[in-house]
Amino acid sequence: MKTLTTLIPLFLSASLLCMQEWKELKQVDDCSAVQNLILQSDEVKEFGSKLDQFVNLKRITFCFHSDQKLPRGLEKLTSLTGLDVKRRILKRENKDNPLAMCMRLPLDIGQFTTLQLLDLSDIQLQTLPITMCKLKNLKELLLKGNQIEHWPSCLGRLSSLENLELDHNKLKELPPVELARLTNLEFLSLVGNELEVIPQSVSSLQKLNELHLDKNKLKQLTCGVIALTNLQVLSLENNNLSVLPSLKNLHSSLECLFLYGNPVCDNDVQTTLLNTALPDTTIYFCSIE
Numbered sequence: 001m002k003t004l005t006t007l008i009p010l011f012l013s014a015s016l017l018c019m020q021e022w023k024e025l026k027q028v029d030d031c032s033a034v035q036n037l038i039l040q041s042d043e044v045k046e047f048g049s050k051l052d053q054f055v056n057l058k059r060i061t062f063c064f065h066s067d068q069k070l071p072r073g074l075e076k077l078t079s080l081t082g083l084d085v086k087r088r089i090l091k092r093e094n095k096d097n098p099l100a101m102c103m104r105l106p107l108d109i110g111q112f113t114t115l116q117l118l119d120l121s122d123i124q125l126q127t128l129p130i131t132m133c134k135l136k137n138l139k140e141l142l143l144k145g146n147q148i149e150h151w152p153s154c155l156g157r158l159s160s161l162e163n164l165e166l167d168h169n170k171l172k173e174l175p176p177v178e179l180a181r182l183t184n185l186e187f188l189s190l191v192g193n194e195l196e197v198i199p200q201s202v203s204s205l206q207k208l209n210e211l212h213l214d215k216n217k218l219k220q221l222t223c224g225v226i227a228l229t230n231l232q233v234l235s236l237e238n239n240n241l242s243v244l245p246s247l248k249n250l251h252s253s254l255e256c257l258f259l260y261g262n263p264v265c266d267n268d269v270q271t272t273l274l275n276t277a278l279p280d281t282t283i284y285f286c287s288i289e
Contacts, residue, residue, distance in 0.1 A: 032053060033056065039063065041062075044062075045071075048071040048073065056079050059082030059117070062086065064085060074111075080112065105120070105132075115138055116139045116140065118141050120141075121142045121144040121165075122144065123146065124147055125143065125146040125147065126147045126149070128148075128152040128155075130153060133158065136159070139161060139162045139163065141155075141158065141165070143164075143166050144165050156175075157181070158182070159182070161185055162207075163185075163186065165189045167193075167212075174198065183204055189212040190216065191212050195216040200224040202224040209230060210231070210234075211233070211235070213239070214236065215239075217240060223245065226247060227249065230253050232256070234257050234258070244274065247278055248277045256282050
């Protein structure tokens with residue numbers, strides 16, 4: 001039996017265990033040694049006045065409210081490779097109205113060309129500014145838990161992306177041409193959307209190791225997925241799949257196949273065919289929780 005080899009994102013590196021808060025640095029004259037910083041919304045202005053001291057800053061976590069902008073001059077931090085934007089809910093915001101709470105990114109976010117990681121999870125985004133297409137060095141983009149209904153047009157131009165996570169948004173379809181441009185992707189997660197079909201063009205993502213499509217509305221699996229001959233993990237839990245095409249092409253690479261919550265799990269003929277076609281793959285027909 002093969003073991004699950006899950007991709008470990010860059011943002012889990014050991015250096016992030018040393019995140020420092022701004023209140024710890026207020027009285028520090030030399031901030032050149034600081035590499036990871038957490039900044040609250042009411043600290044942005046003061047941070048901006050000392051920006052030129054953070055010459056080795058690699059990652060910033062901003063805790064913002066929806067009508068606040070990123071501080072000016074961040075593009076001058078040439079060592080900056082990671083940016084997290086976290087949302088703070090103001091008392092005046094209507095928590096029952098998602099549209100009123102939507103956050104907009106500043107158009108100049110494309111200036112941060114050294115970024116390799118951008119975490120924009122759970123901040124009620126509806127779309128991304130087209131200027132993000134300038135982030136040519138971006139390798140990881142996390143967009144989980146937002147309000148995105150349409151595939152952002154800038155994504156297809158982020159050719160260096162290796163890890164893309166769009167879990168728990170409102171996507172109904174994927175644009176075939178835009179998707180096919182992400183040829184360096186190794187990890188793609190689209191859990192908890194409203195997708196009914198995966199485009200045939202997904203076959204262009206030949207570096208893909210993991211594909212997570214749980215909790216969508218898939219009724220069939222396209223041949224494009226079967227053409228992903230480097231795929232190690234394919235997760236399809238809780239869809240509407242009653243029949244699967246032959247997955248024999250994946251037998252040499254696929255380590256784990258997750259099928260729990262699909263009608264196909266109740267079909268003895270299909271389960272036998274799958275076990276025969278993928279003898280070295282661990283197939284989960286039942287929940288592992």
